[in-house]
Amino acid sequence: MPRRVEVSVRVSSGAGEVAKATADLFAKAAADAVKTRGVARIAISGGSTPKAVFALLASEPYVGQIPWAQIQLFWVDERCVGPDDPDSNYGMTKKAMLDSVPLPAANVHRMEGEMDPAEAASRYEAEIRNTFKLEGAQTPTFDLILLGMGDDGHTASLFPHTEGLDELARIVIANHVPQKDTWRMTLTWPVITQGREVAFLIEGAAKAEILHTVMQGKYDPETYPSQLIRPASGRLTLMLDTASAAKLELPPVVNGVTTMELS
Numbered sequence: 001m002p003r004r005v006e007v008s009v010r011v012s013s014g015a016g017e018v019a020k021a022t023a024d025l026f027a028k029a030a031a032d033a034v035k036t037r038g039v040a041r042i043a044i045s046g047g048s049t050p051k052a053v054f055a056l057l058a059s060e061p062y063v064g065q066i067p068w069a070q071i072q073l074f075w076v077d078e079r080c081v082g083p084d085d086p087d088s089n090y091g092m093t094k095k096a097m098l099d100s101v102p103l104p105a106a107n108v109h110r111m112e113g114e115m116d117p118a119e120a121a122s123r124y125e126a127e128i129r130n131t132f133k134l135e136g137a138q139t140p141t142f143d144l145i146l147l148g149m150g151d152d153g154h155t156a157s158l159f160p161h162t163e164g165l166d167e168l169a170r171i172v173i174a175n176h177v178p179q180k181d182t183w184r185m186t187l188t189w190p191v192i193t194q195g196r197e198v199a200f201l202i203e204g205a206a207k208a209e210i211l212h213t214v215m216q217g218k219y220d221p222e223t224y225p226s227q228l229i230r231p232a233s234g235r236l237t238l239m240l241d242t243a244s245a246a247k248l249e250l251p252p253v254v255n256g257v258t259t260m261e262l263s
């Protein structure tokens with residue numbers, strides 16, 4: 001049976017408010033991790049939603065506040081394309097943020113989408129092991145993992161009914177996605193659930209139905225892989241706007257925040 005999780009639901013109204021709330025979450029997670037452990041290891045997703053967050057982080061007050069030199073930045077997943085390809089998650093992040101923030105190049109851990117997927121996944125797993133100084137079968141605990149959700153219920157590159165959903169031991173895998181006739185690289189879901197703070201950033205009316213299904217519908221993670229993300233910490237954060245939250249049955253939202261339970 002899935003793990004019980006307390007979900008903090010932050011619902012923002014108004015243009016740009018979700019991006020600001022998520023930038024605040026990123027800045028706080030980075031500051032807390034650096035204060036506690038001297039380093040913040042953060043894994044971000046691609047797609048379109050986080051672009052506005054990354055642009056905010058590259059602007060004041062965030063760019064001056066965030067301890068960039070102590071951040072180790074990773075990706076949750078990547079398309080199997082080169083860094084300059086319009087579909088590249090890294091490329092999107094570089095344009096929106098990396099070119100404008102003082103994050104040392106050595107702290108930017110790019111998935112090599114231009115390589116053979118299986119080889120690139122193994123190389124990235126080795127890079128994570130090395131950066132986290134992992135031993136044996138240890139797996140990484142990221143300080144913050146920022147996820148998106150597709151309208152089919154996928155997250156990262158864990159798509160419905162794909163083999164990647166069955167991988168429990170590896171940290172990074174290549175996952176064939178027949179629905180898109182393509183390969184992807186992705187963190188595995190056990191690694192994602194091990195994050196100290198795991199947050200979904202979901203915006204727009206088009207996601208309202210799938211979000212309700214994932215959060216409050218029948219537990220069917222093969223069909224809705226986002227349901228696999230039940231963090232070991234027992235906590236999950238949803239960064240939503242009023243449109244994406246519209247179909248969730250929630251307790252009253254007070255000062256933009258409410259909670260729900262995944263049992």
Ligand SMILES: O=C(O)[C@H](O)[C@@H](O)[C@H](O)[C@H](O)COP(=O)(O)O
Pocket residue numbers: 045046047048049050076077078079089147148149150154155156157
């Ligand atoms: O590589 C990717 O596309 C992402 O990592 C993916 O998991 C994304 O988060 C969702 O598909 C939502 O994407 P949007 O934000 O574009 O809706």
